[in-house]
Amino acid sequence: MTGEAPKRSGLAIWLPLAVFGAFFALVIWGLYRPADREVASAFIGKPLPQFNLPAATEDRPGLSTAEMKAGKPRLLNVFASWCVPCAVEAPQLEALRQQGVEIDGVAIRDRSEDLNRFLATYGNPFARIGKDDLSEVQLGIGSSGVPETFVIDGKGVIRHQHIGEIRPEDVPMILEKLKEAQS
């Protein structure tokens, strides 16, 4: 059997090139996809866990799950007086409050005297502030740092998680998410 052997079927021969083409398309996508810093939380779409936090300051009540189901979307801000980015986002929270957004705070591992000084300096946009000294609620809603801001819909379901401080350019996006949570 030499020279006159039967020719191979054409398709199998192109298979390696086809596999390479698929690989190429995949890595092109992988290389040029927008840098994906957002880790979509597994808690999105889940109801808030049951909690009942004592008040962190004297002039604001504490925070429990029941109050987060008021029928209207609201923000849940995880913050602390010892956290510098939390001070940075304070004007944005204030701006949101002035647009009628209700904001609740969870103060993480904080002391009331520090907290009072922080709120006096940077403003207090919160309707309620719960005291979370062991980060129980923080971990329970899938937050790994401060500040983080959650959009909670009227039924107490987590609809969005914003990691890091809210910058001025993030405000429209937060308002958008609140509107989405309304529907």
Place this chain on the structure above:
Amino acid sequence: MIAEIGLAVLWMAAALAVLQLFAGFSALRPGGKALAGVVRPLAVMQGVLVAISFLALIDLFLETDLSVKLVAANSHSMKPFIFKLAGTWGNHEGSMLLWITIMAVSGGVVALVEKRLREDTLIATLAGQAFVSLGFYAFLLLSSNPFERLPEPAPEGQGLNPLLQDIGLAFHPPTLYVGYVGLSVAFSFAIGALITRDVGPAFARAMRPWVLGAWIFLTVGITAGSYWAYYTLGWGGWWFWDPVENASLMPWLAATALLHSCSVLASRNALRAWTVMLGVIAFSMSMVGTFLVRSGILTSVHAFAVDPERGSFILALLAIYIGGALALFGIRASTVTEGERFSLFSREASLVFNNVMLCGILGIVLLGTLYPLMTEAFGAKVSVGPPYFNPVSAIFAIPMMLMMGVGPLLRWRKDKPSRITATVAIPALVVALVLLAVVLMFPSIRILPMLGIAVGAGLAVGSWLPLRGRNLRRTPFAVWGMVVAHCGLGVALLGAASESAFSTERLAAMNVGDTQSVGPIALKLEKIEPVAGPNWTAIEATVTASYKGGTPVTLHPQARTFTSPPGERTESALHTRWTGQLYAVLGNEGDDGRWQMRFWWKPFVPLLWLGGLLVAFGGLLALIGRVAQDVKRVRVNDKIAFRKTQQDMLK
């Protein structure tokens, strides 16, 4: 000055590569014969120039010339000599220069020594080698210049990552590199043969020593890398299926398949298209692996700022070379005739089976490595680890290893099952007995280690059977090589399976003077004291260990703190016996002043690396045999030619 010379010489080498490509290309056209004579000298010169450039970079690192950016970023004047040397290739730019050096030097060697191949195929091969090199020259010179100077010399270098300051890692990457890039020669041979439609035994014989050589280096590199990970990372594992490891495994799998199909083509003139395709794929896997590791594409979930420039450059090279070669294969393969036929029960058929299994493993490793990226394209983030790789690769690996007990016993072309049944019964019996013994003695053993031990033992024994009935003195080196390499694989599998089934671990908080035990070993923490090395300080524990009450040996696990750059590393201590290995790690001091110590007893784990080295040694034997055979053949041919000219002159 040295840096400028290095860079200038590198540019000249790139220019020669351009010449080599065009001279080779035009020599292949009708009427271009005039240029045919310059291709070989060009390839040799190019190799010499690049070697000079690489030596220049080594010199800069040894002198710690801190006016060179690369040296300042990766070296330090206080580093020990050996790590200054290793610093040359322990970074992106230097390793790319090493890559191109190996490529050009091996191209030069091909040009010097290759005499059997048809001249036009050889010229096409060298042109192909120049074509591939050019991409890497461009990459090096345009985006990763290793000789770049700093505007101001740095006062001191930034040093080398402490994890890399290890003698194993100083030589592990270049070993792998020689393997990766050695496959580029096979790639170029495949391209050359496709261009001139000269796919035959001569092509396979020319390619075979290169594939064998590259494969030996890959085997040693992977074995050494696995041992390095085992003792440096300090948690006792030896293979993690992470993308970097897979990047080295995939070319090895392809090269193993290529090696075997090359043998079929060389001795039987069969599997022509298949061999050419594997020649293309093996080096493609080297490039794909390098791309996956260098571009940061697979670790980009963890890295916030990945600069896609380097990745894009390598990706463009992949598109040109792999895409181009596979397209050429698609166009030409249908004109490559099928070669000799063989029956379903023959040595060839068993080799085809193993080739398919190897490609299967290659496919699942590639799939598993890319899978996180694929699911991410559909919006889910996953990671793929041993629970996928181990069982899925075993589906292919176990039939393959069983076949390895049968295939080498078969005759070429056509054989009768009845001829070998008695012989095959021996390893089959070993597998069955070991399986039975393991199940009876360790009823709770998991299925993969159980199969691994049985198949490994069977292969370690069965691999010697092809020597039966042979005159051992006259058995060719290549056969010895095959036997040793196959045995090595069985031995390695035994070690791996035993490690995974029988390892015992002890985590303890110990005061000085406390005793512990792990497996058959009794341990005592004798003292804890600080020690100092050239560029590190460490806390060192002195532990005595005695195996089943025998004479105690002393181990010194350390927790090292490096000064330049600052970093920490555990230095585990090992005590190796024939029956296994004791692995000791010193952890932190607890609040109560006790030290966290971690010990493993890993029965028979040294077999894993011993097996890996046996595989490489088998390859070396085969290579020596093949080269000696070739040299002899060339001598005989020369003698015949010489006699002929003498006779002609007499006439």
